[in-house]
Amino acid sequence: MSRPIPVRALLTAFLVLFLTTAGQGTASAAGLTVSGPSSITTSGTYTYYADLHAFYVSYKWYTRFCPTSTVGSCTSTWYLARSAYTETGYDTYSRYLTRDCTGGGTKSFQIKVTASGFATPAETAYRVTRLCTIIP
Helix, strand or coil: CCCCCCHHHHHHHHHHHHHHHHHHCCCHHCCCEEEECEEECCCCEEEEEECCCCCCCEEEEEEEEECCCCCCCCCCCCCEEEEEEECEEEEEEEEEEECCCCHCCCCEEEEEEEEEEEEEEEEEEEEEEEECCCCC
């Protein structure tokens, strides 16, 4: 006479099979991307987009204004601008930006997004928007 297989054993076997087949969602597989304007020509509201190829994604959007246009050379503090949770991995953030060409035209608005999802470790990506574009 055969003995029934416990439900716990079946669930464990399913999870092992799932992780072996689907993987654990490495950072390179997920690939967080942040897009939006690289520069502005006029003051107005601009939208930024973040996409992490995962399910049940948690986003944290940080922003700062800098006198330079590179992330590494800016010493300004990052401020949390938005926390969001999506089931599909896609999120947006909108911000009113003012064109500013003072200081040699190197000022920028910078965004840092940190995101993680189901079986996907946290990733960070940046987007820099120059606040001064020379209009021909």
